[in-house]
Amino acid sequence: MNVKRIRGLEGIRGLLALAVAYQHTFGIMIGWQSGRSLITNAPFAVDVFFALSAFVLIKSYDEKFSRINIKEAINFFWARFLRLYPLHFFMLSIVVGIFYGMVNGIPSYFSNNIKRDLISNYLMTQSLVTSQSFSINLPSWSISLEFYLGSLTVLLAVFCRPLFYAVFVFFLFIAERHGFRVAGNNDPVFHGVSAGMLRLVLSMGIMVLVMDIVKRLPVKESVAETLCAAGVFAIAVSTICLPPPFHPVPIYLVSVLFAAIAIALMDKADFTDKVLGNPIFFTLGKLSYSIYLVHFPVSMFLVYLLHIDLSYDAGNWIVHFSILMTLLVSCLTYEFVEKPFILIGRKVRLFGRTTSS
Template sequence: MTQSDHAGTAPWQGRHITLDGMRGIAALAVALFHYNISQAPHGYVAVDFFFALSGFVLCKTYLPRWQAGLTTWAFMKQRVIRLYPLFFVGIVVTTFSAISNHFTGQGNFYSYEMMAQALPFNLLMLPSPVTNTLFPLNVPAWSLFFELVANLGLVLLLFRLPRIGLLALTMAAAWWFALAVLKNDGGNLGAVWHQLGISMVRTTMSFTAGVLLARFPIPEFRPAGWMGLACLAAIAAMLMLDIGAVPDAYYDLACSIVVSPLLVWLGARCEPPRVLAPIAWFLGEVSYAVYAVHWALMEPLRYFKDDLGYDPVLMGVVYLACCVALGWAGVRWVDAPMRRKIGAMLRERASRAPSLKGSAATN
């Protein structure tokens, strides 16, 4: 029995705490960018980090299972179970927030007819065909849709490619993405229909880079200390700095193509000081939830900053605290129970189908 098997062991034991912490910081930076762009001017680059991290983690986790017989259907079913509950929470709370705009005069005004037309698609994690924005009520959800697309590509193609093939695909996508970023003077691309191709290229570039990194060995021992702390500080600086002497397009390209994969590679090889482990773990635990729900709180809390004149820094802190609180509530009372219930239903269904037990065991 290992230490992690004992009741009462810290939940962050055995985890990649640096990666957890960086994911949490990146989610907060995206939220802050949407709330007050001046406080996190390059927060959108976090999306490239998310895709690189996802490719890395999923390849490390599922490649051995795929090699042992995990089917495409079984893998995608697991990914939907993982992603959908908080995605659903995000769509619900952002829809209520959009409805409230009609009464408060804050934010974008979407007609009830448009909401009714877009919601059936968005609730299925599909882009809305009736609006220019893929997910008009929860705009950041576009990347969650492409996460599922990338997951499908992982089992259909990326698992089968050698490292040289992954490198070639990453470089080709990076070249295409660079052209788009230079043309648009920045890398904040992907949420609307006319950027659909760029969204696919952006996802392919970063996700495949993460898969490539996962195909190299990682030391079992990860020292805790200054290197892990430096990674946490580096991702915060990358997303929040505004270097006026460097054009946005070049800064974004450097962050998306070079820095984000590099931080994934470094973060997998070190840990932060032990005193920071609980904080980094917690930020990682709520990161996806924060990303899913933060859009709903943006306009209500902008009222205090923009209309009442409250201090922007103070309101930025309050906004992030509210995002974390709502995100944690979603994890605690929706995500975890729903995933347990779905998992139990699937296990019960499998137990009632004896003929499928053999294939289920290999999955």
């Protein structure tokens, strides 16, 4: 089944991908502690991505099953693989090529065990458990979690909601008892649970909870519009104004909750949907996955090409030039890498059905 695309959600996705690219590019080219980036908490954007994925996937497949079916689950994983892996593989190979072609190898500050990290990155397992592995393409840590843990979490929510909520409550307990850093992707929190794993399950869990509540409560359009606008405002404030050190667990959970409310009510909030779904933001949304994975290799290529050194100020212009190049390259990767596999994925039989294009 092909769920109607909500344009406002694409706008949110695109703007957040641009925010991640902006802060990362500033950090790489100007310095992470420069204080000149307008975006202070790009990591929160990733949690909204997790919530968006839960919403779209569960909306597509919820109530379309009669029992747990291994074949359907395998088809689901295969479709997710076709959506996520090709661009990840392509951009990871580009980053590796940049390192080996321009600086004769992966710098030690990106990896302290090159063989291990190359294998884990190509298998997308670098963030699956707490480890010392690094994402060679900086933002790809979340793709690792999205594919493995995110897919399992969605399947659990679709096939067995009570067990899903039991797992969600357990992760809430871990967060309350042990805490975690919002930006500490691979930090160990509880035995084999990393901060990144915790963030994914909490974000998806809050999203499912909000979806179940909204489904059972009639919401007037005016109320939906107000709540959706408040949720979008909370996303903006959390991403722009709340750096991770000032985003403790309770505030973080509230921020994710407001984001989930905005996502769940977007189809009922016509004005907000039109504003965020305008052609420019919608196009950014289509390019969002490419923007997310392309911006790091583009910025690293320019750093080595132009011999940018943090010991001197390269100027903000280089950041904006890098972002422009990211957008241009993203148009190409979307058209020639993402799109062909999206079309293949639509032909995969999902939950016993063939998706329509």
